[in-house]
Amino acid sequence: xxxxxxxxxxxxxxxxxxxxxxxxxxxxxxxxxxxxxxxxxxxxxxxxxxxxxxxxxxxxxxxxxxxxxxxxxxxxxxxxxxxxxxxxxx
Numbered sequence: 001x002x003x004x005x006x007x008x009x010x011x012x013x014x015x016x017x018x019x020x021x022x023x024x025x026x027x028x029x030x031x032x033x034x035x036x037x038x039x040x041x042x043x044x045x046x047x048x049x050x051x052x053x054x055x056x057x058x059x060x061x062x063x064x065x066x067x068x069x070x071x072x073x074x075x076x077x078x079x080x081x082x083x084x085x086x087x088x089x090x
Contacts, residue, residue, distance in 0.1 A: 001021040001022070001023060001077060001078075002021065002022055002023060002024060002030065002075050002076075002077070002078075002079045002080070002081060003019055003020075003021055003079075003080045003081065004019065004020050004021070004022060004030065004034065004080075004081045004082075004083065005018065005019050005080070005081065005082040005083065006018055006019065006020060006083060007083055007084060007085050009044075009085060010041060010044055010083065013038045013039075013040050013041045013044070014038050014041075020034070020037070020038070022034060022037070023077075024075050025074065025075060026071070026072055026073060026074055026075055027058060027060070027065055027070075027071045027072070027073045027075065027081070028071040028072060029075075030075060030081065031045055031046065031071070044056075045058075045083065051071075052070075052071055054086070055085055055086040056083065056084075056085060056086070057083075057084040057085075057086055058071075058081060058082070058083055058084070059081065059082040059084065060073055060075065060079055060080075060081055061079055061080055062080075062082070
């Protein structure tokens, strides 16, 4: 199982759960699997072309997937994924 930490703005889609478990071989597969269980989550994470939105950061075991293989980053049993919305400052 892969643990996925859900940020507060997305918790209404997971019935208030701050952490969910799923199985997936990659980040993109994880997003599809989460969307099956929690409809609407993919729309919040990805744009209309399927790319991750600019303000969404995803970490696998505390490593930013942008420095790994992006949404093709592999996942394995026991991994921890954090979805972190970027905070705009100004």
